[in-house]
Amino acid sequence: MNGEEGEWPKPWYKILYAPWRIKYIKSAERVEGCVFCKVVEKSDDEALIVYRGRLSYVILNRYPYNSGHLMIIPYRHVSGLDELSLPELAEMMLLLKAAIRALKEVYRPHGINIGVNMGEAAGAGIAGHVHIHVLPRWRGDTNFTVIFSGTKVVPEPLEDTYRNLRKALPEKVKEVAEEEGLEWGTSS
Numbered sequence: 001m002n003g004e005e006g007e008w009p010k011p012w013y014k015i016l017y018a019p020w021r022i023k024y025i026k027s028a029e030r031v032e033g034c035v036f037c038k039v040v041e042k043s044d045d046e047a048l049i050v051y052r053g054r055l056s057y058v059i060l061n062r063y064p065y066n067s068g069h070l071m072i073i074p075y076r077h078v079s080g081l082d083e084l085s086l087p088e089l090a091e092m093m094l095l096l097k098a099a100i101r102a103l104k105e106v107y108r109p110h111g112i113n114i115g116v117n118m119g120e121a122a123g124a125g126i127a128g129h130v131h132i133h134v135l136p137r138w139r140g141d142t143n144f145t146v147i148f149s150g151t152k153v154v155p156e157p158l159e160d161t162y163r164n165l166r167k168a169l170p171e172k173v174k175e176v177a178e179e180e181g182l183e184w185g186t187s188s
Helices: 019-027 035-039 086-107 144-149 158-179
Strands: 049-052 056-060 070-074 111-115 132-137
Touching (some): 056 086, 086 158
Antiparallel strands (some): 049 056, 070 132, 111 132
8 A cells, every 4th residue: 555545556557448459469379480481471461461572571560669660571581681692681672762662652751760670689579580670750659648658559550551551562662673773573
């Protein structure tokens, strides 16, 4: 008790009522091995793969920091950028450039964070398979809700984000490839 009878200490966290999240919790599979290696075996719609390149792919983060949070992932299972071949790195950079353009077109962010966490100590959630995070940001997206209640609000369902970016990204990949004088196929 907190000095006054019947009063319990306040918890350090707040509860956000989000019943739509139960769908993800119940459907979450425990995967043996690498989730990034296994997810490519699923259909694009099921896996939320926005674009498949020759050496890497673009996928929505299932637990996004913001709407439009993408990851660019090589098919080959390596833990660091320094282990990738030059063609793998080049394709990932082409997809990064296209992803930025697609996010700008669809969501009109005020800025974009790009990050790579190599290793568990660096904050990588999937430490064994390197990936690039592409995160649109808006002024005020770390507003009072985050500061005062420790709660982050993602305003758009993943399915809507997927549809919006799935429509825009292949066009942007083609645009970037043409600017660079490359021949490029479209996403499957």
